[in-house]
Amino acid sequence: MSTPSFRNWQSVQDEALRRIHAREWAPGELIPNEADLAEEFGCARSTVNRALRSLAESGILDRRRKAGTRVAAQPAARATLTIPVMRHEIEERGETYGYQLAYRATQVPPITTSAAMATGSRVPLLHVRALHLASGTPYALEDRWINTEVVPAALEEDFEAISANEWLLHHAPYTHGEIAFSAVSASDDMAEALLCPEGAALFTIDRVTWDGAASVTKVRLLFAPGYQMRTGL
Amino acid sequence: MSTPSFRNWQSVQDEALRRIHAREWAPGELIPNEADLAEEFGCARSTVNRALRSLAESGILDRRRKAGTRVAAQPAARATLTIPVMRHEIEERGETYGYQLAYRATQVPPITTSAAMATGSRVPLLHVRALHLASGTPYALEDRWINTEVVPAALEEDFEAISANEWLLHHAPYTHGEIAFSAVSASDDMAEALLCPEGAALFTIDRVTWDGAASVTKVRLLFAPGYQMRTGL
Numbered sequence: 497m498s499t500p501s502f503r504n505w506q507s508v509q510d511e512a513l514r515r516i517h518a519r520e521w522a523p524g525e526l527i528p529n530e531a532d533l534a535e536e537f538g539c540a541r542s543t544v545n546r547a548l549r550s551l552a553e554s555g556i557l558d559r560r561r562k563a564g565t566r567v568a569a570q571p572a573a574r575a576t577l578t579i580p581v582m583r584h585e586i587e588e589r590g591e592t593y594g595y596q597l598a599y600r601a602t603q604v605p606p607i608t609t610s611a612a613m614a615t616g617s618r619v620p621l622l623h624v625r626a627l628h629l630a631s632g633t634p635y636a637l638e639d640r641w642i643n644t645e646v647v648p649a650a651l652e653e654d655f656e657a658i659s660a661n662e663w664l665l666h667h668a669p670y671t672h673g674e675i676a677f678s679a680v681s682a683s684d685d686m687a688e689a690l691l692c693p694e695g696a697a698l699f700t701i702d703r704v705t706w707d708g709a710a711s712v713t714k715v716r717l718l719f720a721p722g723y724q725m726r727t728g729l
Numbered sequence: 730m731s732t733p734s735f736r737n738w739q740s741v742q743d744e745a746l747r748r749i750h751a752r753e754w755a756p757g758e759l760i761p762n763e764a765d766l767a768e769e770f771g772c773a774r775s776t777v778n779r780a781l782r783s784l785a786e787s788g789i790l791d792r793r794r795k796a797g798t799r800v801a802a803q804p805a806a807r808a809t810l811t812i813p814v815m816r817h818e819i820e821e822r823g824e825t826y827g828y829q830l831a832y833r834a835t836q837v838p839p840i841t842t843s844a845a846m847a848t849g850s851r852v853p854l855l856h857v858r859a860l861h862l863a864s865g866t867p868y869a870l871e872d873r874w875i876n877t878e879v880v881p882a883a884l885e886e887d888f889e890a891i892s893a894n895e896w897l898l899h900h901a902p903y904t905h906g907e908i909a910f911s912a913v914s915a916s917d918d919m920a921e922a923l924l925c926p927e928g929a930a931l932f933t934i935d936r937v938t939w940d941g942a943a944s945v946t947k948v949r950l951l952f953a954p955g956y957q958m959r960t961g962l
Contacts, residue, residue: 517903518903570898573812679912696930723910
C-alpha cells in the first residue's frame with residue numbers, strides 16, 4: 497500500500513476531502529468502511545470515525561447506521577475566512593492606516609439592534625461610528641453598538657485615538673459570535689463618508705459577538721466600492 | 730488540575746482559541762511553553778506543537794524561536810463557510826428550486842477570464858449563463874466558463890435540464906480553488922434577469938477551481954438583492 501500513514505483525524509479528513517474533490521469518491525457513492533480505511537491509513541478506527549463524523553456534520557458525507565457512509569449527493573465546498581482587525585488588514589496591504597471618529601454617544605438603539613443583541617428595548621448602549629482609511633482613502637465605515645453592562649470600561653474610552661474595533665479586541669472577551677456577509681446600496685450618509693456615488697454597491701459584514709448569554713457588541717462594516725474578501729478552497 | 734485531557738491537536742487548538750477569545754491569553758502576551766501545556770492538557774508535546782503551529786499559520790499566534798509564543802498583537806477571527814450547490818441551498822431553505830438556461834456557446838473569453846484561468850488568450854472555452862430560482866423568484870445568476878480541454882464531456886451536455894453548477898460537481902474533479910466575495914452594482918442585463926432595479930447592490934461570489942495546474946472552471950454568482958451569507962464565529 498503506497499498511502500502514507502495518518503497520525504491524526506485532521507490528516508484523515510484532508511485525505512478524504514481530497515478524494516471527494518478529485519471524484520475518487522464520487523457524489524452519492526458508498527465509501528469504504530471504517531475498518532478498511534483504518535487499515536489503509538495505518539491509524540486507529542476511532543481516528544477515521546472522528547474524521548468522517550466531522551465531514552458528515554458539514555454535509556459532505558451522509559452517514560446511515562446500517563447502510564454505511566456515502567458521499568453526499570451534493571457535497572458542499574468549505575472555505576475558511578480569516579477576519580483581521582481593520583488596522584492590521586490595511587497595514588498588511590502595505591498601506592498607511594488612518595482612523596477618524598465620526599460619532600460617539602450613549603443612546604437607546606433601534607429595536608432591530610436591541611433584538612439582535614438581546615438587550616432590553618429601552619436599555620441605552622454606546623453607539624460609535626468611525627471611518628477607517630488606507631493611505632488617506634476611505635476604506636471602511638464602522639457602525640457599532642457596545643453593551644456597556646458587559647463592557648463598562650468602554651464608557652471611559654473616547655475612541656478618538658483608537659478604534660472600537662481594536663480597543664474591544666484588548667478589553668472585551670467573547671465566547672462566540674455570528675457573522676453575515678451581504679451587499680448594501682450606499683445611502684447618502686455612507687456615500688459622503690466613503691467618497692463614493694450614492695447607491696454604490698458596498699460589501700458589508702455584520703457581526704454580533706457574545707460572552708456567554710450576554711451580547712458584547714454588534715458591528716456593521718461597510719467597505720468602499722471594489723473591496724474583495726478572498727480565500728482558498 | 731481540572732482541565733480534561735485532550736486527545737488530538739484539534740481539541741488543543743479549540744481550547745487555545747477559547748482562551749484567546751476569552752482574553753485568558755491576552756493580545757501580545759506570552760503563553761505557557763509547550764512542555765507545560767502538554768502536561769496541563771495530558772497529551773503529547775507534538776500534539777501541542779501541531780495545534781500552535783496551525784494557529785501561527787492563521788496569524789493568531791506569533792512564534793519566535795528563542796522568545797517563545799505570544800498571542801498576536803492583533804489576533805484575527807476565523808470563520809468557516811460552507812458553500813453548497815445552488816439547488817441544495819435553495820431546497821434547504823424549504824423553497825422549490827427552479828433553473829433556466831439563458832445562454833450556452835463555445836467562444837474565446839475576455840482576456841481577464843483567460844488570464845484568471847491560465848488558458849491561452851485565443852483558446853475558446855464553453856460559456857454558460859443560467860438563472861437559479863427559489864419558488865419561482867430569481868435567486869442567483871450564474872455566469873460560467875468551462876475549460877473543455879480539461880472537461881471535454883461538457884461539450885456533449887446542453888445544460889438545459891441540469892445546471893453547470895450541479896453537473897460539474899459530478900463530472901469535474903478539482904484539487905483546489907480560489908474564492909472571492911464582493912458587492913457588484915446590477916447592470917441592465919443583470920437587473921432584467923434578477924427582476925431588480927438597475928444599480929442594485931448584488932452580493933457576488935467569484936470562484937476558480939483547478940485540477941493541478943489546469944483550471945477547470947471560472948464562475949461568477951450574482952445573488953438577488955437582500956441575500957446574506959451567514960456563519961458562526
